[in-house]
Amino acid sequence: MFKVLVRAFFGQFFASELVTSEMQLHRAMVGPLALLITPAVLAPFQLISAFEMVAIRFPQLLDPMTRVVATIFITYSMVSIGVLAAVMWDSLSFDRRDAMVLGPLPLGGSTVVSAKIAALGLLLLVTAVSMNLPMAALFSMTAGNHKSTIGVVRHFVAHMTTTLCAATFIFCLLVALRALIGSLAGRRVAVASILRFLLFSAMLCFIVFVPTALNISQGGRRRPAQLHMLGIPPWSPTNWFLGLYEWIRGSDAGAEWAAAGKQALAFTATMVGVAIAMTIAGYRRQLQLALTPSASTGRLGSARIPRAIAWLFVFADRTARSVSRFILTTLARSSPQQVTIAINAALGLTIVVGALLRANGDITQLMRPRTAVLWIPFMLTYWVAVGLRASFFVPAELPAAWSFRFNAPTRSTAYWSAVRASAIGFLLPLALLFDAPLVLLIGARAAAWNALVVASVVLVLGETIALTVNFIPFTRPYEPGHARLRTRWPLYFIGLFVFAFWPARAAMWTGGDPNGMLHIAEAFLAAAFVLELVGRWRARTWSMDPAEEFVEESTINVLDIGMVVPGVSQS
Amino acid sequence: MLGVQHLTKHYGALVAIQDVSFEVRAGEVLGLLGPNGSGKSTTVKILTGLLRQTAGTVELDGADAFLDLQAYKRIVGYVPEEPHLYSYLTGPEYLQLVGRLRGLPDAVLDDKIERFLRLLAIWDDRYQTLSSYSKGMRQKILVAASVLHNPRVVILDEPFSGLDVSAARVLKGFVRALADAGKIVVFSSHVLEVVEQVCSRVVILKDGRIVGHDSVANLRATLQLPSLDAVFASLVAEENVEERTRGLLAAMKA
Numbered sequence: 001m002f003k004v005l006v007r008a009f010f011g012q013f014f015a016s017e018l019v020t021s022e023m024q025l026h027r028a029m030v031g032p033l034a035l036l037i038t039p040a041v042l043a044p045f046q047l048i049s050a051f052e053m054v055a056i057r058f059p060q061l062l063d064p065m066t067r068v069v070a071t072i073f074i075t076y077s078m079v080s081i082g083v084l085a086a087v088m089w090d091s092l093s094f095d096r097r098d099a100m101v102l103g104p105l106p107l108g109g110s111t112v113v114s115a116k117i118a119a120l121g122l123l124l125l126v127t128a129v130s131m132n133l134p135m136a137a138l139f140s141m142t143a144g145n146h147k148s149t150i151g152v153v154r155h156f157v158a159h160m161t162t163t164l165c166a167a168t169f170i171f172c173l174l175v176a177l178r179a180l181i182g183s184l185a186g187r188r189v190a191v192a193s194i195l196r197f198l199l200f201s202a203m204l205c206f207i208v209f210v211p212t213a214l215n216i217s218q219g220g221r222r223r224p225a226q227l228h229m230l231g232i233p234p235w236s237p238t239n240w241f242l243g244l245y246e247w248i249r250g251s252d253a254g255a256e257w258a259a260a261g262k263q264a265l266a267f268t269a270t271m272v273g274v275a276i277a278m279t280i281a282g283y284r285r286q287l288q289l290a291l292t293p294s295a296s297t298g299r300l301g302s303a304r305i306p307r308a309i310a311w312l313f314v315f316a317d318r319t320a321r322s323v324s325r326f327i328l329t330t331l332a333r334s335s336p337q338q339v340t341i342a343i344n345a346a347l348g349l350t351i352v353v354g355a356l357l358r359a360n361g362d363i364t365q366l367m368r369p370r371t372a373v374l375w376i377p378f379m380l381t382y383w384v385a386v387g388l389r390a391s392f393f394v395p396a397e398l399p400a401a402w403s404f405r406f407n408a409p410t411r412s413t414a415y416w417s418a419v420r421a422s423a424i425g426f427l428l429p430l431a432l433l434f435d436a437p438l439v440l441l442i443g444a445r446a447a448a449w450n451a452l453v454v455a456s457v458v459l460v461l462g463e464t465i466a467l468t469v470n471f472i473p474f475t476r477p478y479e480p481g482h483a484r485l486r487t488r489w490p491l492y493f494i495g496l497f498v499f500a501f502w503p504a505r506a507a508m509w510t511g512g513d514p515n516g517m518l519h520i521a522e523a524f525l526a527a528a529f530v531l532e533l534v535g536r537w538r539a540r541t542w543s544m545d546p547a548e549e550f551v552e553e554s555t556i557n558v559l560d561i562g563m564v565v566p567g568v569s570q571s
Numbered sequence: 572m573l574g575v576q577h578l579t580k581h582y583g584a585l586v587a588i589q590d591v592s593f594e595v596r597a598g599e600v601l602g603l604l605g606p607n608g609s610g611k612s613t614t615v616k617i618l619t620g621l622l623r624q625t626a627g628t629v630e631l632d633g634a635d636a637f638l639d640l641q642a643y644k645r646i647v648g649y650v651p652e653e654p655h656l657y658s659y660l661t662g663p664e665y666l667q668l669v670g671r672l673r674g675l676p677d678a679v680l681d682d683k684i685e686r687f688l689r690l691l692a693i694w695d696d697r698y699q700t701l702s703s704y705s706k707g708m709r710q711k712i713l714v715a716a717s718v719l720h721n722p723r724v725v726i727l728d729e730p731f732s733g734l735d736v737s738a739a740r741v742l743k744g745f746v747r748a749l750a751d752a753g754k755i756v757v758f759s760s761h762v763l764e765v766v767e768q769v770c771s772r773v774v775i776l777k778d779g780r781i782v783g784h785d786s787v788a789n790l791r792a793t794l795q796l797p798s799l800d801a802v803f804a805s806l807v808a809e810e811n812v813e814e815r816t817r818g819l820l821a822a823m824k825a
């Protein structure tokens with residue numbers, strides 16, 4: 001029974017609403033692992049030549065470089081396991097399905113909890129070993145190339161122990177956090193989505209951060225060669241685990257490293273204990289919460305501000321108001337949609353962080369509007385808009401879509417109007433929120449004028465999104481590969497310029513002149529007006545009905561309420 | 572009058588219903604009966620316009636109802652067999668969604684929603700999301716949503732599923748009252764007692780074909796059987812019931 005439960009819990013980590021068969025489950029398992037393992041395999045190969053160059057030309061840098069590279073691998077291990085845990089967030093604890101299936105079975109609580117802990121441990125072991133073993137094997141051979149066999153073995157042991165401990169620490173931290181949030185916040189999805197956004201951002205920022213973190217300056221007659229790396233704060237867990245690495249590797253200044261290493265081991269063991277204790281303590285509570293979910297939808301769940309903004313754009317059209325309210329409520333309360341937006345927002349944040357890193361930490365550059373900061377709200381808003389559009393294609397409780405098919409008018413321009421209003425209602429508060437910190441950097445007046453331009457760009461973005469969606473969001477089955485990123489990526493690239501770089505550049509050209517900023521805003525409003533006309537004309541062809549009657553059985557998908565959706569293959 | 576003429580539906584090679592014809596008049600409750608897989612739900616989904624028939628017609632007052640599907644849907648209310656709802660919405664939010672999609676003015680809608688929630692005893696749960704509702708509570712929301720717009724045709728597919736005894740009694744009365752108010756009511760169910768109490772006439776389906784179509788009293792008289800249960804058993808010819816029962820017991824004990 002224990003084995004059966006462990007297998008079931010392990011399978012749950014990879015299951016989702018979009019996974020409907022065993023084969024898709026295997027694909028879903030392979031996908032994230034491949035994504036995370038690939039950099040682990042490629043990184044050591046990239047480092048070999050740099051390492052050899054340092055070993056030959058700057059031997060005095062070999063030791064610090066090993067340390068720097070180890071820091072990168074430790075951070076990679078922590079961030080990648082964090083992203084994996086974020087993707088599998090809901091399965092890190094018990095949910096309603098567990099309660100419904102396991103509740104009636106004659107199973108002891110200890111069996112269920114220990115099976116869940118074993119499955120979590122198995123997941124950690126499989127993923128952490130898969131991600132770190134190739135790196136450890138290749139890097140220890142590279143780093144130990146100039147040492148004895150024992151040195152290579154010590155490198156390998158140090159690398160594996162350290163990265164596994166680092167991964168364990170982060171994973172257990174997130175498991176404990178999941179159990180805590182599950183116990184306190186019930187099924188509130190916003191907290192989980194924000195956490196996912198932060199973890200995705202951390203992963204992407206790590207990828208951007210690594211190339212800019214290292215800087216080797218060649219020596220000369222008067223000064224030795226030097227290796228610079230952006231400083232890591234002493235309280236950072238990365239530093240504890242670096243201490244562990246150096247301690248096991250047996251590097252110089254052993255006592256100092258040993259203290260940090262022992263700290264790392266102690267914190268890891270404590271965190272494992274906390275995660276186990278939280279899982280055990282939260283078991284009953286979470287099962288109860290799963291069966292009696294939160295009575296209140298929460299403040300964020302009501303989406304009052306976005307709904308109020310959307311209302312301004314749908315006017316008295318009841319159908320449009322109803323659909324826009326549905327869209328915004330779904331965005332506020334449904335996890336799959338929030339995750340899609342979070343991933344894209346993380347991309348935007350990564351670009352911002354990457355660009356700021358190029359300023360080499362010179363914070364004074366941020367005070368000058370011409371140099372750096374005006375484009376940040378545009379960039380973040382653009383990527384949130386990309387995520388928002390993508391989320392429209394992710395279904396929310398698909399069988400309930402009959403409510404629209406049966407109750408809503410078959411043809412109506414209200415659907416286009418609702419999508420446009422919802423997009424603007426969702427994006428505008430966020431865009432202004434992104435613009436708000438500029439007050440501290442460039443002053444209230446300049447930030448306010450920039451906010452005006454950002455708001456006008458949001459209108460164009462909303463109109464553009466509405467032009468590219470021709471159904472009520474979340475009510476159609478997800479079509480794998482519909483984004484066609486391989487062929488359509490130039491469009492996203494062009495969008496980056498149109499909605500982020502060029503507006504910011506134009507704003508900078510004006511030098512903060514109110515008239516100039518007003519002209520830019522007017523230009524975007526004119527563009528929005530044209531898109532509005534095109535949208536209204538195009539909306540006449542919107543229909544709830546499938547575009548064509550199905551012909552062949554292989555091209556249809558019959559939902560369990562009997563609706564037919566052409567063009568979607570049977571799963 | 573709602574009429575169905577020679578209705579046929581194929582799912583690929585599978586024939587769901589074949590040559591089904593019946594009529595429902597205003598002020599009448601027509602019961603759709605049949606075992607699992609007999610074609611009841613397919614018939615209901617075609618009647619609601621959610622599914623297109625392979626052949627045959629659905630007529631309203633003698634004209635093809637699907638010629639103007641939107642106009643037809645405007646006068647139809649429907650309670651589906653499965654309570655598929657957006658579980659992250661509250662009960663009132665779901666009813667507002669449906670009411671506004673049907674174009675009801677907000678003032679009227681809010682008043683109707685409050686009255687329905689109070690009468691169906693779910694007013695106290697109005698701030699909870701549907702995910703926390705019991706099956707019966709969800710069913711009540713579906714019933715309320717189906718009649719919010721005061722439809723002329725009401726199609727009910729297993730509407731009493733999950734309802735407690737008192738709620739079922741209230742709704743049985745409500746179904747009869749709908750007919751008394753001149754509505755056209757189609758009532759699909761497995762529960763023969765309820766059908767016997769509520770329906771004016773019944774259509775019994777088996778393997779996608781009509782095997783019986785008359786009032787309950789006439790069917791009983793014609794077949795000289797004491798109850799609708801006996802009529803049903805006779806018409807759908809449930810064979811080897813005892814043998815299958817014994818088989819089930821044996822399988823359980825094996």
